[in-house]
Amino acid sequence: MIPWLNPDDDADPFPNVGTALEDPNGLLAAGGSLQPERLLSAYRQGIFPWFEDGQPILWWSPNPRMALKPNELYLSRSLKKVIRRETYRCTINRAFDRVIAACSQPREDQDGTWITSSMAQAYQALHKLGHAHSIEVWLDEQLVGGLYGISIGQVFFGESMFSLQSNASKVGFAFLCEQLTHWDYQLIDCQVESEHLNSLGAATIERQSFIEKLNLLCGNSPSSEAWEAL
Numbered sequence: 463m464i465p466w467l468n469p470d471d472d473a474d475p476f477p478n479v480g481t482a483l484e485d486p487n488g489l490l491a492a493g494g495s496l497q498p499e500r501l502l503s504a505y506r507q508g509i510f511p512w513f514e515d516g517q518p519i520l521w522w523s524p525n526p527r528m529a530l531k532p533n534e535l536y537l538s539r540s541l542k543k544v545i546r547r548e549t550y551r552c553t554i555n556r557a558f559d560r561v562i563a564a565c566s567q568p569r570e571d572q573d574g575t576w577i578t579s580s581m582a583q584a585y586q587a588l589h590k591l592g593h594a595h596s597i598e599v600w601l602d603e604q605l606v607g608g609l610y611g612i613s614i615g616q617v618f619f620g621e622s623m624f625s626l627q628s629n630a631s632k633v634g635f636a637f638l639c640e641q642l643t644h645w646d647y648q649l650i651d652c653q654v655e656s657e658h659l660n661s662l663g664a665a666t667i668e669r670q671s672f673i674e675k676l677n678l679l680c681g682n683s684p685s686s687e688a689w690e691a692l
Contacts, residue, residue, distance in 0.1 A: 467494030488524030
C-alpha cells in the first residue's frame with residue numbers, strides 16, 4: 463500500500479522518495495490536491511503527478527530519472543538543417559492554454575490522456591502565477607507544435623509536448639534549450655526515458671543524484687530576463 467495524502471492539508475508531507483515502488487516504477491503516494499503549493503513542493507522534491515480520469519491523484523518519482531543539461535542538447539544534421547531553414551517560428555508564453563489543450567489530445571497509441579481537466583486547470587493556475595511556461599511553434603499563423611513545463615530556480619521541469627508537423631516539437635525543444643542556456647539554467651527534468659528524448663541527448667541518472675541536483679539548483683536564481691514573452 464502507498465501512503466494517502468490529506469487533500470485538505472497541502473502541508474501534509476510527501477513520503478521519502480526512497481520509499482517509492484519499484485513496480486510500477488516510482489509510484490510514491492496518492493491523494494492530496496493539485497493546488498500550486500502542493501505542486502511546487504512536489505517538483506522541488508523530484509515528484510510529479512500522473513494519473514487518468516477516474517483515478518485518484520497519483521504521485522511519482524521514478525528511478526532512474528531522465529534529464530538533460532540545456533547546453534548539451536544534441537542536434538542531428540537533419541534537424542540543424544530544419545532550424546536553419548527557419549520554416550518554423552518559436553515564441554514563449556504566447557498561447558499557453560492552446561499548448562496544454564493540444565498536449566492533452568490522445569495520441570495514436572493511447573486510448574486516453576493523463577492531462578485531465580483538473581490537471582490542465584492546475585497548470586493554468588501555475589502559469590498565471592508565473593511558474594508554468596510554454597513554447598509555441600508556428601508555421602505561418604498556425605500552431606503546429608509546442609511544449610510546457612514548470613520553472614523553479616535553475617531547473618525546468620518538462621511536462622508534455624506535441625507536434626502536428628514533422629520536427630515541430632524538436633524545433634521547439636531546441637529553442638527551449640537555447641533560451642535556458644542563455645538564462646543560465648542548469649537542468650531539464652525529462653521525467654522518464656523515451657527514444658525521442660534519447661535522440662536529443664537526454665540521459666538517465668540515479669534518482670538520488672537527481673534529487674541532490676534539485677536541492678542545489680532549485681534555490682538558485684536564473685537570469686532576470688528569463689521568461690519574458692517573445
